[in-house]
Amino acid sequence: MITVEHLTKCYGDFTAVSDLSFTIEEGHVYGFLGPNGAGNLYSLLADYGVTASEGIVIEGDREHYAFQSPFALMPDMASSDVTDALIEENYYPILPIARGLTLSDDASVTALLTTSDAAFSKIAGYELTTYEKEEGDIDGPFALAVSIDCGSDGRIIWFACSSFLDDGYNAYSSGANINLGMNALSAMIGESEAMAIRSKSLNYNYLTISESTSSLLQVLMIGVFPLAYLGIGIGVAVRRRRLQSEAV
Secondary structure, three states, X not given: XXXXXXXXXXXXXXXXXXXXXXXXXXXXXXXXXXXXXXXXXXXXXXOOOEEEOOOEXXXXXXXXXXXXXXXXXXXXXXXXXXXXXXXXXXXXXXXXXXXXXXXXXXXXXXXEEEOOOOOEEEOOHXXXXXXXXXXOOEEOOOEEEEEEEEEOOEEEEEEOOOOOOOHHXXXXXXXXXXXXXXXXXXXXXXXXXXXXXXXXXXXXXXXXXXXXXXXXXXXXXXXXXXXXXXXXXXXXXXXXXXXXXXXX
């Protein structure tokens, strides 16, 4: 059971939550809803020493982000009942546009997903104009998902990204994102594992070529090969006419 009594959370002069009290009974799963940035869910996390950084996390280590997008994070996964199934089968979630979490020494909080040491948070947020680190940006590393033991069999599992269950990013992760979310729900209701049927691994080998090689391929595909096929066609047509003339 989770009980919150007279919770108030302020950000400067702005009061995000005022005198909030509620109880979540054992065996129930609750969602705490509100507009993005309202501070409602972060207020709960603050009671356990978890704070969310301002801005959007940018990953500085190329091995920890997908495509050419440093905001599409591919975090390290710690061993847990939520992540073990993914780790064993080498499936990696992709978390786009996440807020970085900083943890205190509270023993009840466990980081499930973490960035590399090269990650940082861009204060500019959605208005960023560069992926380079600038003055005022916040140094990482950060947690991107946490599990909080609330006692009396209560548990909070929180992801710092609201978009990782979108169809596009789930497809890019070969279903790992949905499985991660399902495993989190499964862990909270006492099941050992949620569905784990996945299409393929995300162990891609990318082909890279130089600009000179790219130019050569363009010349071959657009110029040389078509001309060669044209020449062969003309040769075949001329040969057939000669054979017809000799037959006459």
